Amino acid sequence: MYKKTAIITGISGQDGAYLSKLLLSKGYKVYGTYRRTSSVNFWRIEELGLLGHPDLHLVEFDLTDLGTCLRLLHTTGATEIYNLAAQSFVGVSFDQPHTTAQITAIGALNLLEAIRLVNPQIRFYQASTSEMFGKVQAIPQVEETPFWPRSPYGVAKLYAHWITINYRESYDIFGCSGILFNHESPLRGREFVTRKITDSVAKIKLGKLDVLELGNLDAKRDWGYAEEYVEGMWRMLQADVPDTFVLATNRTETVRDFVIMAFKAVGIELVWKGNAEKEIAEDAATGKLLLRINPKFYRPAEVELLIGNPAKAKEKLGWAPKTTLEELCQMMVDADMRRNNNGASF
Amino acid sequence: MPVAFITGITGQDGSYLADLLLSKDYIVHGLVHRPDSVGSSNIRHLVADPKIMGKQLFLHNGSFEDATHLRRVISRAQPDEFYHLAGQSSPRLSLELPEATVDSVGMATLRLLEILRDLDHRTKFLYASSSEVFGSPSYSPQDELTPINPTTPYGAAKAFSQQMARIYRIAYKLPTCSVILYNHESPRRGGHFVTMKIARAVARIKKGLQKELQLGSLTGRRDWGWAPDYVCGMWQMLQADVVDDFILATGKLHSVEELVQNAFQSVGLQWRDYVKFDPDLVTTVEPIAPCGNPSKAQRLLGWQNTVGFEEMMERLVAAESDKLG
Numbered sequence: 001m002y003k004k005t006a007i008i009t010g011i012s013g014q015d016g017a018y019l020s021k022l023l024l025s026k027g028y029k030v031y032g033t034y035r036r037t038s039s040v041n042f043w044r045i046e047e048l049g050l051l052g053h054p055d056l057h058l059v060e061f062d063l064t065d066l067g068t069c070l071r072l073l074h075t076t077g078a079t080e081i082y083n084l085a086a087q088s089f090v091g092v093s094f095d096q097p098h099t100t101a102q103i104t105a106i107g108a109l110n111l112l113e114a115i116r117l118v119n120p121q122i123r124f125y126q127a128s129t130s131e132m133f134g135k136v137q138a139i140p141q142v143e144e145t146p147f148w149p150r151s152p153y154g155v156a157k158l159y160a161h162w163i164t165i166n167y168r169e170s171y172d173i174f175g176c177s178g179i180l181f182n183h184e185s186p187l188r189g190r191e192f193v194t195r196k197i198t199d200s201v202a203k204i205k206l207g208k209l210d211v212l213e214l215g216n217l218d219a220k221r222d223w224g225y226a227e228e229y230v231e232g233m234w235r236m237l238q239a240d241v242p243d244t245f246v247l248a249t250n251r252t253e254t255v256r257d258f259v260i261m262a263f264k265a266v267g268i269e270l271v272w273k274g275n276a277e278k279e280i281a282e283d284a285a286t287g288k289l290l291l292r293i294n295p296k297f298y299r300p301a302e303v304e305l306l307i308g309n310p311a312k313a314k315e316k317l318g319w320a321p322k323t324t325l326e327e328l329c330q331m332m333v334d335a336d337m338r339r340n341n342n343g344a345s346f
Numbered sequence: 347m348p349v350a351f352i353t354g355i356t357g358q359d360g361s362y363l364a365d366l367l368l369s370k371d372y373i374v375h376g377l378v379h380r381p382d383s384v385g386s387s388n389i390r391h392l393v394a395d396p397k398i399m400g401k402q403l404f405l406h407n408g409s410f411e412d413a414t415h416l417r418r419v420i421s422r423a424q425p426d427e428f429y430h431l432a433g434q435s436s437p438r439l440s441l442e443l444p445e446a447t448v449d450s451v452g453m454a455t456l457r458l459l460e461i462l463r464d465l466d467h468r469t470k471f472l473y474a475s476s477s478e479v480f481g482s483p484s485y486s487p488q489d490e491l492t493p494i495n496p497t498t499p500y501g502a503a504k505a506f507s508q509q510m511a512r513i514y515r516i517a518y519k520l521p522t523c524s525v526i527l528y529n530h531e532s533p534r535r536g537g538h539f540v541t542m543k544i545a546r547a548v549a550r551i552k553k554g555l556q557k558e559l560q561l562g563s564l565t566g567r568r569d570w571g572w573a574p575d576y577v578c579g580m581w582q583m584l585q586a587d588v589v590d591d592f593i594l595a596t597g598k599l600h601s602v603e604e605l606v607q608n609a610f611q612s613v614g615l616q617w618r619d620y621v622k623f624d625p626d627l628v629t630t631v632e633p634i635a636p637c638g639n640p641s642k643a644q645r646l647l648g649w650q651n652t653v654g655f656e657e658m659m660e661r662l663v664a665a666e667s668d669k670l671g
Contacts, residue, residue, distance in 0.1 A: 036434060036436070036439065037356070037379070037380060037383060040383070041383060041386055043386075060439055060442065060443070061443070062443050062446035064445075064446055064449070065443050065444070065445040065446040066445070067444065067445055068442060068443050068445070068446070071442075089381060089382075092381060092407050095406075095407045095408065095412070095415050096379075096407060096408065096409050096411070096412045096415060097412065097415075098411040098412045098413075098414075098415075099379075099409040099411040099412050102411050189382045190382070190385075191381055191382050346385075346386060
């Protein structure tokens with residue numbers, strides 16, 4: 001049987017795991033790349049039951065090494081590349097701006113150069129992000145909204161976005177940029193605020209943690225379900241023409257709202273007191289302190305409000321989000337209750 | 347309290363070194379390049395200990411591309427001792443990723459030396475080099491005077507770093523040195539290494555979770571020691587009156603066949619019943635296996651490898667069996 005072959009960079013991340021699940025279910029042969037470290041971990045692929053799948057090949061790789069990019073495209077004979085790899089922690093990008101630029105910006109350029117040299121027919125997906133809107137210039141944000149990134153991460157992603165479009169226009173390469181708004185799942189890393197909240201709520205419920213500490217509770221985000229978003233990535237590369245698409249839910253909520261939802265999911269109601277750095281939340285039933293602010297989690301430059309309109313993706317790709325934020329939050333809390341009950345969570 | 351800085355703190359050696367220095371009441375700073383993997387790494391027991399984390403142990407996000415950030419972090423920490431252990435650790439992988447390997451294994455060291463050169467504080471610096479710098483050595487065992495002759499990009503990058511540490515010692519009178527490490531193993535070894543691959547397979551076969559062990563060849567020979575001893579040797583090197591380069595090794599060669607035999611024996615099984623050969627896994631075998639002469643370290647530092655080959659393999663298998671529960 002003829003098989004399509006795809007490369008997914010960043011296979012050990014949340015989206016890499018869901019996308020490999022999707023592509024394998026469609027009969028693809030998948031090469032998933034990861035960066036070797038002493039603590040590389042495939043828990044997500046394992047949790048989806050894909051570790052050891054005969055069509056999933058895990059490859060040690062480094063996006064900053066152009067020679068290796070060329071060889072990877074050449075030896076795998078890939079027809080689609082999904083560039084999901086990045087230094088993706090916004091906070092870290094303030095400490096490591098050069099590293100972030102090398103991996104997140106120049107890494108995308110390396111892949112595009114490799115496509116141009118090895119086989120210009122290879123279709124390329126670039127994982128762009130709503131962080132590129134930063135200090136937003138319009139509400140809601142769409143494909144034409146001007147960008148104003150507020151972190152070295154956002155700036156690096158913006159380079160990768162434009163270089164993808166530039167290679168599309170200059171060399172007729174099928175390069176798509178998906179501007180994805182926050183997308184969460186039980187496979188999210190605990191460094192991200194939603195998963196930090198659901199994991200902490202589970203631990204508090206089970207008596208394994210006293211207090212949840214957060215930064216800015218008023219940041220507003222547009223949160224969708226990651227498994228649906230990777231379907232959108234795949235649809236972009238199956239379209240007739242390459243293009244740029246926003247994937248979002250068109251609903252925005254504050255971090256505070258998400259906290260309330262997560263505690264509600266385990267049957268705890270909160271009472272809020274104080275404000276700004278002094279704000280706290282207590283258990284309405286017992287008066288126990290459950291949440292406080294720690295300014296160390298504030299960003300040097302905050303992104304206050306993100307909300308995306310996915311109308312273009314709906315019209316041209318037939319893509320639309322289905323899972324509500326309440327359902328998503330419940331799913332994440334349930335997974336973290338199960339994991340923490342069974343011992344540990346990653 | 348003395349202050350130490352460790353790069354590669356989540357690796358096998360870095361984590362044992364952190365354990366050792368914390369037990370000696372050091373303040374320990376560690377560099378980590380992925381905040382998401384610390385909680386599942388070799389230092390998870392330290393990170394989870396509120397009496398240590400943020401009090402005696404401080405972790406910094408950082409990587410070697412960001413020299414300005416490193417400079418800020420190191421200047422603030424004012425370390426008395428600096429242990430540079432980080433770097434892509436596979437000679438085989440360096441043939442696939444030569445440029446990335448030379449950046450992370452070679453240039454990284456030079457950037458650190460440049461930072462230390464400008465510090466007002468006098469910082470002793472140790473670089474973790476490797477027997478790979480000798481490549482296919484012309485004689486055995488090798489000592490500190492054996493010519494450097496690497497055969498992989500990894501070995502060449504290690505040699506570059508080692509030479510730079512020596513050059514800074516001579517040119518700027520800085521207390522900078524290298525330890526030339528031969529293979530050293532422990533339960534914290536990553537699964538890519540042959541010792542751990544065998545130990546894991548034997549533990550799983552004993553528990554009935556796996557039927558056979560696929561290996562390329564049994565003829566490869568190595569000088570295998572006990573990692574916690576090697577880490578102790580690194581510390582001893584920076585306590586000496588004169589900072590200098592040393593080899594840490596056992597001086598004894600054993601084959602992969604002996605590894606396999608000991609591992610299966612330790613759980614009462616016969617290796618011949620379970621080992622299958624896969625020609626795809628055969629790597630080039632060196633004409634002369636790397637074997638190090640540790641007599642300089644024994645003489646000047648009183649250093650010893652305390653856990654012999656058989657016991658080392660038993661401990662690895664036992665640790666893997668424990669993990670399976």
